[in-house]
Amino acid sequence: MLLNNKEFEIAGLLKYDPFSENGLVNGKITLITTSDTFVSLTDIEDYSIIMAQVADDITDEEISLISGLVGTNCTFEDKRDQQTTGIYTAFIFCVYGFLAIIILVTVLNIINSISMSVSAKIKQYGAMRAVGMNEHQITKMIVAEAFTYAIIGAIVGCTIGLLISRWLYTTLISSHFSYATWTVPFIPLLGIIIFILCTVALASYAPSKRIRNISVTETINKM
Known part of the structure; x- marks a missing residue:
């Protein structure tokens, strides 16, 4: 030039x-x-x-x-x-609105998965109660199964999420600002894990109560 x-x-x-x-x-x-x-x-x-x-x-x-x-x-x-306050506010509203939808889908998916799992094994739980397993032990089995799914899902989901987060940060930010470095978001990860565990604990309550309300003879007659 x-x-x-x-x-x-x-x-x-x-x-x-x-x-x-x-x-x-x-x-x-x-x-x-x-x-x-x-x-x-x-x-x-x-x-x-x-x-x-x-x-x-x-x-x-x-x-x-x-x-x-x-x-x-x-x-x-x-x-x-x-x-740019208005633009920033609109951007934040869209981002958090999208996150709220993801959280809602996650909660509904956890509740639905646990409920379907218990419904599919209702006869097995009835047979276990018929041979002497009490209601507390049945509840512990349901909760243990639900927490196993939750922990495995949290590990896989957080791992994939961290990889995508680092790739996006490197592509969109670090490539333009050399001083910007990506770090593991420990506090958000801890919040996600606590939220998942609390959701699983609450989602396990209704199926466990349904099992306790079904009599042993009623369950056996369906087998």
Whole structure:
């Protein structure tokens, strides 16, 4: 690229303009250069940018006072209208809404799986009670089976989730920001495991109660 009869090498092109609200260039060409390249192109050595973040309750009068302190040799721009709070809130709402749907599907799947498993083995539980197994032992068998499925599912799910999380983080973030490093999210993982175990414990209550309410003779007659 030639500028002012000087040749410069273009390192890369951005798909979107990071300095606009919508990412569009709007017919403008924006160059991102080093300080030395900027001085070489413009012969301006004392150029600098100062960005200030103000409180939400700042008034227009206070903004005018700050603008008056800048002086005529500087350019003052008020970027308060370009806040991304609304976009960020909408993004967070969509993400957590999606997570809420996943949690609901997970809870329903756990409850349905445990209920179907108990229903499929209702005759076996009846035969065990007929030979002397009490209600407490039946309940322990149902809970042990449910927790076995839950632990195995949590290990497999968390392992696959961590691999996908690391791949997405590396692809979307680490590849653009070298200082960003992926770490294992221990606290979210602990929360997921506790949530699964609590859900399994609650989901095991209804099938266990159903087994206790069925008499031994009724179960044997169905065999």
